[in-house]
Amino acid sequence: MSDNDVVLKSKGLGKSYRMGATKVEVLKGLDLAVRRGEFVAIIGASGSGKSTLLHILGALDKPDKGTVSFEGRDLGRQSGRELNRFRNKMVGFVFQFYHLLDELSVLENVSLPTMASRSILGWFGCRRRAKKRAVELLVQLGLGERIKHKPYQLSGGERQRVAIARALMNKPDLLLADEPTGNLDSVTGNGILDVFEELNKAGQTIVMVTHDDRIAERAGRIITLADGKIRT
Amino acid sequence: MYKLILATRYLLKRRITYFAVLAVALCVFIVVVVMTVMTGLVGDFKEKNHDFAGDCVVSSESLVGFPYYEDYVGKLEASEAVEGVSAVIRSYGLLSPRGRDVNRGVEIMGIDPARHSRATGFGDTLHHRREDVAKAFVPSYDPNLPGCVLGIDLALERDSNGGYAYDSSPRRVGFSISCFPLTARGALAGAGTALANTKTFYYSDHSHSGLARVDDSIIYLPFDEAQALCGMAGATKRINAIHIKFKPNVKLQAGCEDVRRLWAIFKTEKANESQAYLLNTVAVQDWKVHRRTLIAAMEKEQMIMGAMFGFVGIVTVFIVLVVFYMLISHKSKDIGVLRSIGVSNVDIIELFGGFAFMVGLAGSGLGVLGGWQFLLRINSIERWLFAHFEFQVWDRTMFAIGDIPSEVSPKVLAVIVVSAIAACLIGALIPSWQAVRLRPVETLQVNQL
Numbered sequence A: 001m002s003d004n005d006v007v008l009k010s011k012g013l014g015k016s017y018r019m020g021a022t023k024v025e026v027l028k029g030l031d032l033a034v035r036r037g038e039f040v041a042i043i044g045a046s047g048s049g050k051s052t053l054l055h056i057l058g059a060l061d062k063p064d065k066g067t068v069s070f071e072g073r074d075l076g077r078q079s080g081r082e083l084n085r086f087r088n089k090m091v092g093f094v095f096q097f098y099h100l101l102d103e104l105s106v107l108e109n110v111s112l113p114t115m116a117s118r119s120i121l122g123w124f125g126c127r128r129r130a131k132k133r134a135v136e137l138l139v140q141l142g143l144g145e146r147i148k149h150k151p152y153q154l155s156g157g158e159r160q161r162v163a164i165a166r167a168l169m170n171k172p173d174l175l176l177a178d179e180p181t182g183n184l185d186s187v188t189g190n191g192i193l194d195v196f197e198e199l200n201k202a203g204q205t206i207v208m209v210t211h212d213d214r215i216a217e218r219a220g221r222i223i224t225l226a227d228g229k230i231r232t
Numbered sequence B: 001m002y003k004l005i006l007a008t009r010y011l012l013k014r015r016i017t018y019f020a021v022l023a024v025a026l027c028v029f030i031v032v033v034v035m036t037v038m039t040g041l042v043g044d045f046k047e048k049n050h051d052f053a054g055d056c057v058v059s060s061e062s063l064v065g066f067p068y069y070e071d072y073v074g075k076l077e078a079s080e081a082v083e084g085v086s087a088v089i090r091s092y093g094l095l096s097p098r099g100r101d102v103n104r105g106v107e108i109m110g111i112d113p114a115r116h117s118r119a120t121g122f123g124d125t126l127h128h129r130r131e132d133v134a135k136a137f138v139p140s141y142d143p144n145l146p147g148c149v150l151g152i153d154l155a156l157e158r159d160s161n162g163g164y165a166y167d168s169s170p171r172r173v174g175f176s177i178s179c180f181p182l183t184a185r186g187a188l189a190g191a192g193t194a195l196a197n198t199k200t201f202y203y204s205d206h207s208h209s210g211l212a213r214v215d216d217s218i219i220y221l222p223f224d225e226a227q228a229l230c231g232m233a234g235a236t237k238r239i240n241a242i243h244i245k246f247k248p249n250v251k252l253q254a255g256c257e258d259v260r261r262l263w264a265i266f267k268t269e270k271a272n273e274s275q276a277y278l279l280n281t282v283a284v285q286d287w288k289v290h291r292r293t294l295i296a297a298m299e300k301e302q303m304i305m306g307a308m309f310g311f312v313g314i315v316t317v318f319i320v321l322v323v324f325y326m327l328i329s330h331k332s333k334d335i336g337v338l339r340s341i342g343v344s345n346v347d348i349i350e351l352f353g354g355f356a357f358m359v360g361l362a363g364s365g366l367g368v369l370g371g372w373q374f375l376l377r378i379n380s381i382e383r384w385l386f387a388h389f390e391f392q393v394w395d396r397t398m399f400a401i402g403d404i405p406s407e408v409s410p411k412v413l414a415v416i417v418v419s420a421i422a423a424c425l426i427g428a429l430i431p432s433w434q435a436v437r438l439r440p441v442e443t444l445q446v447n448q449l
Ligand SMILES: Nc1ncnc2c1ncn2[C@@H]1O[C@H](COP(=O)(O)OP(=O)(O)OP(=O)(O)O)[C@@H](O)[C@H]1O
Pocket: A017, A018, A019, A024, A026, A044, A045, A046, A047, A048, A049, A050, A051, A052, A053, A211
């Protein structure tokens, strides 16, 4: 595998949580590489550290040991501003519990990443284009009729699709999803996976966490997390 | 942009925000009303004391008074800084309406009405002779009788609204006034057979200074008569005080310094006179110091009120802090989401700061508006309460304060509004600062604040 192809690479990742006197070592020197255009599923038992790993990969958390590099740049060496840019432009995050902002409409939630990276004037400059992109994404995800709704008016599956649209808004190089179907019934969950497959076919790199083997099978590559390391 | 949208949405869509706005509004309302009434009362009281005393008072602690004053008055009148000078006899005496066998102690003030009006606000306190102060001691019913000006509460009854039943012209009433004349050594002078000097004066007008202690115990007499009654009109004439008013452009302290300087010169000139020792009892004071026993009490009250409302302010800050703490803890998930999409900490603090600013602005706006409207009506409300329930904030037959002060000072308002907004900002910044210090994942997990 050529190094140019690798979007995301981690080396010797270590992470532990301290709970009073006891120290829980969750990740123990984990190495991982994700190539551009891959659809990777990370599986593992509950508590094996899947979410922890994904948060570190998306720069929402910091490892105690080891490095994460994205397109060759070490995230650990980046400034706060650069990390914010990374979170805004390079990765899109999909959470198990959707995490939409209740006060904003579906369209506003989806547009949020673009709004967040611009000043008021900048926003007025690109508002049309951003709105068009958000609507396109929502239509693509089957939510064309829902753009004015508020999150609480949507079903779980619909909310997750809004969250996916938000994650894709700034055309990230990498889509990270933490149990995106964990809160949904199997039919709805399959719908979400269909979306992922389609996105992947169009070239989107995806790393998805799940504890369900059958869901993982939809991905191109399955990585098993056990005992703080990748099992090979 | 999202900051503005989100802040506005938080403001409009969350019911708890309304409570925050309401809490701010209530506290601002209370502080506005109390501060206005309190500063109004104190300001009014000070002004009345100022009117009563003039700018500067040269006075002797002793009832014996001090001599040679004509020379000093001459020096003062020649001074650039001085507008009016009034030499005054101050003493105590007994007042009894003629033909009745009752008497009461009063404070006697012997003045030249025209001069005293130039040095103090005396002329404006008169009723019948306000336009012709020089004739204050001339009874309109018989110009040949010796007149006296009574403190209004000695002359007229006060009704429950604090008003008086004025007569169109003064009634013909005579009062006999007895004084206890003192020699220059401070002994009672045996004038005639009795120890007291007595003379009858006729009610020519009354004086309404608005100071309860003055209005119910003072009687003004013509200067010469008072001087004679008090035994101060001998070969070496004496007085008790000189009231001075400065020209409008003269600063109070500078004026008083000038008066002090002239006094020192005067004292040296008279050092070898036989009664020069009496000059040592004299002090030069500005009106605030001269009336300090009264004003200090009032200011102390104001300070205590201020402190109490300082506590109200602290409680407000605390309430606002708690409300924001709850609100933002509730929104810590939002903070996590915002940070997961790359919003910076500064922007998040700005977002909640902006939100707090809006709450503060809305709350203090409401509070100020409410307070202002309430103050506009406070006196009619009080009158209505009195008409229906006999309730009065203070009993007008006892206190010489008419309406409840209700003039809103823009400065006070500005201070209150700025403090309220600052309280909101502090209340919001503490929890949002705590939220952004966490790693994004921590805020995404269940509320940890
Ligand atoms: N903030 C924290 N403090 C202490 N321990 C934590 C914290 N977050 C996670 N852990 C511990 O780390 C371990 C891994 O947690 P993680 O959430 O990564 O597991 P997971 O594989 O995602 O599990 P699940 O499939 O249930 O989501 C768990 O044992 C958990 O108790």
